[in-house]
Amino acid sequence: MSDLTDLYQSVILxxxxxxxxxxxxxxxxxxxxxxxxxxxxxxxxxxxxxxAHRIDAIGFEGSGCAISQAATSLMTTQVKGKTAAEAEALFxxxxxxVTTGNAPEEIxxxxxxxxxxxxxxxxxxxxxxxxxxxxxxxxPPSA
Amino acid sequence: MSLSPNLRIDFPALDQHVGGKPLVYLDNGATTQKPxxxxxxxxxxYERDNSNVHRGLHALSMRATDGYEAAxxxxxxxxxxxxxxxxxxxxxxxESVNLVxxxxxxxxxxxxxxxxxxxxxxxxxxxxxxxxxxxxxxxxKYVPVTGPDAEHGLDxxxxxxxxxxxxxxxxxxxxxxxxxxxxxxxxxCAKARAVGALTLIDAAQSIGHEPIDVQAxxxxxxxxxxxxxAGPTGIGVLYGKRALLNAMPPYxxxxxxxxxxxxxxxxxxxxxxxxxxxxxxxxxxIGLHAAFDYLDALxxxxxxxxxxALAMKACAALSELPGIRILGPKPGxxxxxxxxxxxxxxxxxxxxxxxxQDGIALRGGHHCNQPLMRKLGLSSTTRASFYVYNTEEEIxxxxxxxxxxxKFFAGT
Numbered sequence: 037m038s039d040l041t042d043l044y045q046s047v048i049l050x051x052x053x054x055x056x057x058x059x060x061x062x063x064x065x066x067x068x069x070x071x072x073x074x075x076x077x078x079x080x081x082x083x084x085x086x087x088a089h090r091i092d093a094i095g096f097e098g099s100g101c102a103i104s105q106a107a108t109s110l111m112t113t114q115v116k117g118k119t120a121a122e123a124e125a126l127f128x129x130x131x132x133x134v135t136t137g138n139a140p141e142e143i144x145x146x147x148x149x150x151x152x153x154x155x156x157x158x159x160x161x162x163x164x165x166x167x168x169x170x171x172x173x174x175x176p177p178s179a
Numbered sequence: 180m181s182l183s184p185n186l187r188i189d190f191p192a193l194d195q196h197v198g199g200k201p202l203v204y205l206d207n208g209a210t211t212q213k214p215x216x217x218x219x220x221x222x223x224x225y226e227r228d229n230s231n232v233h234r235g236l237h238a239l240s241m242r243a244t245d246g247y248e249a250a251x252x253x254x255x256x257x258x259x260x261x262x263x264x265x266x267x268x269x270x271x272x273x274e275s276v277n278l279v280x281x282x283x284x285x286x287x288x289x290x291x292x293x294x295x296x297x298x299x300x301x302x303x304x305x306x307x308x309x310x311x312x313x314x315x316x317x318x319x320k321y322v323p324v325t326g327p328d329a330e331h332g333l334d335x336x337x338x339x340x341x342x343x344x345x346x347x348x349x350x351x352x353x354x355x356x357x358x359x360x361x362x363x364x365x366x367x368c369a370k371a372r373a374v375g376a377l378t379l380i381d382a383a384q385s386i387g388h389e390p391i392d393v394q395a396x397x398x399x400x401x402x403x404x405x406x407x408x409a410g411p412t413g414i415g416v417l418y419g420k421r422a423l424l425n426a427m428p429p430y431x432x433x434x435x436x437x438x439x440x441x442x443x444x445x446x447x448x449x450x451x452x453x454x455x456x457x458x459x460x461x462x463x464x465i466g467l468h469a470a471f472d473y474l475d476a477l478x479x480x481x482x483x484x485x486x487x488a489l490a491m492k493a494c495a496a497l498s499e500l501p502g503i504r505i506l507g508p509k510p511g512x513x514x515x516x517x518x519x520x521x522x523x524x525x526x527x528x529x530x531x532x533x534x535x536q537d538g539i540a541l542r543g544g545h546h547c548n549q550p551l552m553r554k555l556g557l558s559s560t561t562r563a564s565f566y567v568y569n570t571e572e573e574i575x576x577x578x579x580x581x582x583x584x585x586k587f588f589a590g591t
Contacts, residue, residue, distance in 0.1 A: 040536055044529075044587070075528055076545035076558045099558040101528035102588070155532060 042151035043158070044102065051106035056113050061093035065178045068171035069098075070164045077101065077161070079108055081168040085177070089119050096165060103149075103158050108165025110145055120173040127166045134162045182477060182485045187568045189214040189473075200538030203573045208356050208384060208517050208564030209542055210406045213470075217410060220469035224462045232461055233435060233452075247461045250468035251451065254416050257471045258401065259392040264421055267454045268464050271415035272383040273303040275402030276350070278417055278454060279379055280307040282427045284348075290316030293345040295376070297322040297333055298554060299355045302547040304381040304402075308350060317347070324358070328506050329555060332360045338370060346376040353385035357548045357560065358507030359490060359514040361385070368397040377423070383407055387470075387566070388486050388516050390479040393418055405463065409567075410470035414463035417454070424450035431456040482567055486516030489565040489574065494518045496578045500585060506560060517564035519546065525588040527559040533587070534561075537580040 064082035071078045077100035084093040094112045111130075115123045130146050133139045137154065139147035152162045187193055190212045195202050204212060224246065230239035232247045248263070255263040269275045288294070294308045298321045312319040322338045325331040333351075342349070349371040354361050368378045379400040382391060387408025393401055400423075404415040419427075429436060429447055433456035438446045447453045474482065495510040497503055502523035508514040521527065527543030534541045542562040545552045552558060563577055 040533060040587075043532070049588075074544060076549060076552060077528075078558070099526075101526035103528070105526075158528070158532065161528060 043155055045148040045151060047110070047145050047148035048102060048106040051109040052102040055096075055105055055109040057095045057109065059095050059097060061095045063093045064095065066172045066175045067178075068168045068175055070168035070171065072100070072104070072160055072164055074160075075101075077104055077164060079104065079165045079168050081108075081112075081165060081172045083169065083172050085173075091116055091118055091123065091173075094169070096168070100164065101158075101161050103152065104161040104164045107149060107162040108168075110148075111165050111169060114146065115169060120170075123173060124170060127163075127170060130166060131163065134159050182481050182567055184570060186477070189216070190568055191215060191218070193568055197538040197540070198536045203537075203539040203576050205563040205565065205569065205573065205577065206540040206542050207566040207569075208407070208546075208562060210412065211387060211409050211566050212568070213411070213466075214409055214473050216473050217466050217469045221411060221462055221466040224465045229462070231458055243461055246465045246468075247459065250464040253468045253471045257391075257475070258386075258416075258418060259394055260418055261394060262421055264450050265418055265424065267417040267419070267424070267451045268459055269402075269415045269417050270413055270460070271404035271406070272381060272402045275400075275415055275417035276304055276379070276381065277307050278430045279400050279402075279419070280311045282430045282454070283377075283423070284308075284311040285314065286428055288315040288317040288347060291345060292317040292347045293341075293343065294319045295322065295341055295346045295349045295371075296320075297351050298324045299329065299333070299358055299360065299548070299551055300350075300352055301356055301381065301383065302549070303383070304350055304352060304379075305550070320346075322351070324551070324554075327555075328504065328509075329358050329360070329551070330507055330509050330512070332358075332507075333362060333367075338367070342370055342374045342376065344374055346371070346374055348377045348379060350379040350381065352381040352383075353391075354382075354389070354515040355507065356384045356517070357519050357546045357551060357562070359494075359517045359519070360507050361389070361513070361515040364396045364398065372397060384515065384517075387474060387482075388479075389483050399423055405467040405470060408470055409473055411463040411466040414460050414467050419450070421450060424454070427453075429456065430454050433457050435459075477567060485567060486565050487513065489569055489571070490514050490516045490518050492571060493563055493565070493574045493577065496574060497581065500578070500581055501589075502585070504557075506555065516566070517562060519560040519562035521557055521560045522585065522588075525584055527561040529588070530561045530581070530584055533584040534577070534580050537576065537583070539577055539580055541577075 060082040063084040069080040079098035086092040134152040137150045139150045192212045228242040230243040232244040251266045252263045254266045323334045325334045371378045377399040380398045382403040386403040401418040406412040436456045498510045505520045531543035
């Protein structure tokens, strides 16, 4: 069985304790909520796209375990400045990391989540905020 | 009168290591482990007697039929029903509740009627009534729970106000799967009866832990599952008073439940066959029979005392931990055999993952009590639920593990 320090890396504990981009940014005009019906966790992501269709503001609310809170917090820092297609490509890389445990060198902090692959029940915790973000990107902007 | 610690050897699944540590199984509210006698009864049926029931004239079919009907009679005796025909085998508590909602509910409810339940119900004793209200135009009302941690249980003054002649059914849990509160079922049934309402008791959490006598409780229906009382999964019981059942239309139709079929129509057998269309779950009913025998050999008053004592001890020990919030009865107050709690510093999912590394099986989440959790301002709790084989030493292991978790998260 994998050691818990592999799962709860310091990057994850840091983002759990001090989440980045918590709350709704004032300019946000797209929103989506992800639910994890098996545990009751939820995550709402708010974002705004600039004229070049890049995310220039993003924030989140909701409650969840350390893995889901940290993954969502880290995700918000990683997708800022990206287009919807770039965010989705990054999510696919992240999914690869959390399901296989293999992380490419250049992918930085997201590699902290490689330990999740040894805990299959927790993969959905790590991807909750990502799903909400991709859903928010598909929403039409509100007035 | 107390349980022997030697009974652990009756449960093969307990004899294993998880993460290098001896298994401490504290997820009995979800499902209990099975004694060897239940496992053997299942194997013996498939090895010797496997056959279809009720219609066969050969030796195996007669043995299977005898075994299946003996299980019904045993279930009737276990809850002191007046007659085995009051025992309908279902897949479990959920199907039992749905059977009443679909069959009795569709036939009897109309706009203006009230279905009463409580704020502490499992989704399985809540959603079927919501759907029934939508179908029939009846209104669903809830008896509130009181106290910041729901420690005062059901609000009986509110219940008295809610119990009007419009109430046709009062459905409530005997033992809350999240709060550990054991409701006074006899009192609740008496109050409902006084206004002419029928009663349904969800006994999923109590059936394997408490002495239960449906005639003394005075309920009209009772629902429970086999797998939460040392029996197999996939088998449960709906108890209903015979006159009520025989006035109810079928739930599912097909073979085995008809008297006569023509191309134009069909007529129904009385209960229990009326509600058991198709080939029943013969093997698991026979396994359940062995579970009834096992629990009665231990003695249900002894089981109840054992489980309550462990839960109270766990509640008291856990209450010493920093930042803990325990739901339901406070330390020192009586509680049923489970305790659920939340930490300010650590989420239930993280707690359960940590505990698993210490070989401890816990439950983390909303426990199918989403509206109650929302009312209490929680998204999830961690639950430890106890059974006949759990020990005081396992509570010490649990508390030690919880301290380690808190240290880990507080130190970050």
